[in-house]
Amino acid sequence: MSIRFAPTAKRAVAGLAIAGAAVMASGCGAILSNLQEASQRAEDQGSDSVPSEPTTPAEEPVEESTPPEPTEEDVAAFDIAVGDCLNDESIQGEVSEVPTTDCSGPHDSEVYASTISMESEWPGEQAMTDEADQFCLEEFESFIGVPYEQSAYDFSYYTPTQTAFEQFDRDIYCVVYSPGEQTTGTLSGAAS
Template structure:
């Protein structure tokens, strides 16, 4: 798996341009395959206690992460309750299909498109009007071979400001 903030494209008003964003990771659907989720969660599934070394496959939509310093490829991420300061929030999950790994370029292109498409629905305004940026975790060739097909979209403040609470419907 690879971490966010290494690959991604930033869209400009006229065209798609490269930007600093994300990388690769895994999916929560495979937590039984790759390891159990030891993160304390409430009845609603939300993280209730910080877990500095949560299995990357335990990440769920709605989770908040302290992942600004994540490396290229990750196996663990720091999960925190969204009420506490955090770097990013998972806002969408996309499941890719296919048996053969399509290659990093295809996976990244699908992640860019899918996360861009879901951004406005989550934030409440178009991506190009928002002060926030997105990144994503996506399958590597190795995790794909083990059944990983999940892209996880994360939203963050490109100025590096910590977030508190969910950005759902923030309209900024």
């Protein structure tokens, strides 16, 4: 299956900055709470001064936290790179952005090779598909560790549209995936 895409501007992601601000604010709240408790104890003891030794709140049981789920970010299709993991199972036709995610979590595919088209003029959609198919097939064995015909995995590719090609965006990206299911971690050297 050939997947085509066109260039687009990147979208900014502000979620991490907001999460960081929330963590900073929660830490400040704990310090303020401890100071207020110390001041209250000093008043209860009939003293106007705050104790010179810091007091610590009673130890609370430490809850084991589960690791955060990998975040997903839409990036410009021409900004993906070898090693990126994607959640792109539902993508068809022309796209300008691709959802990337951390490879340590479940994902649909992984970019395993890329090249720039050898054509100097738009060769037509079928010729572009043929070039991508040939290149990705040649690169498959060196990434997975077994020939394509012996592998449980399949591959696909992202190719430029005519408009993108004529604007000198001529990259071809090969992606490997496990048909019908997500994978976790890289498939490099999977040998299956």
